[in-house]
Amino acid sequence: MEAIDIFGKMVIEARDEAISSNIYMVEGRMKWPTNEYFTNKLEGFSSSQKEVIKEIVAKVADNTIHDLLTRLYNDTDTLYLGIKKPEDTEFKNAHVLSDGYNGDLLLDDGWIARFGKYPSIYNEL
Numbered sequence: 001m002e003a004i005d006i007f008g009k010m011v012i013e014a015r016d017e018a019i020s021s022n023i024y025m026v027e028g029r030m031k032w033p034t035n036e037y038f039t040n041k042l043e044g045f046s047s048s049q050k051e052v053i054k055e056i057v058a059k060v061a062d063n064t065i066h067d068l069l070t071r072l073y074n075d076t077d078t079l080y081l082g083i084k085k086p087e088d089t090e091f092k093n094a095h096v097l098s099d100g101y102n103g104d105l106l107l108d109d110g111w112i113a114r115f116g117k118y119p120s121i122y123n124e125l
Contacts, residue, residue: 003083004097008104008111011069015061016117022057026050059121062105062112069101 001009025035026042027050042050072079073095082091098104105111105120112120 001085002097003085003088003092004094004104005111005114006085007081007083007094008101009115011065011105012111012115015065015112018061019058019118023054026053026057055121058118062120066102066105069105073098073101 021030024030025038028039028042030036030039042053045053072081076095081094083094083097084091094101103110107113112118
């Protein structure tokens with residue numbers, strides 16, 4: 001696995017966890033007080049309405065990560081993202097390893113497709 005993909009896998013694992021926890025909330029499987037508040041608000045929603053909410057959750061996660069990755073990639077004046085494989089001795093500049101993290105996220109063979117538990121809504125339209 002390339003060093004940039006190690007970073008991408010970490011991003012997608014965080015994405016999947018965020019999506020999972022919110023899907024569990026919509027399904028009423030999360031018992032934290034904040035989640036119960038929203039679960040109670042969703043009691044009158046039909047199954048199809050809840051499915052739309054689950055799709056929106058995934059889209060919000062993808063949009064947020066896409067926008068963050070765009071900013072990380074474009075802000076080379078103040079940010080440096082160094083990445084290394086466990087066997088490497090030095091960090092490599094992630095900016096040099098990629099032509100745009102946001103593209104690495106959403107491409108047909110990108111991070112979501114390769115590492116994600118949930119498909120991107122962008123690839124399904």
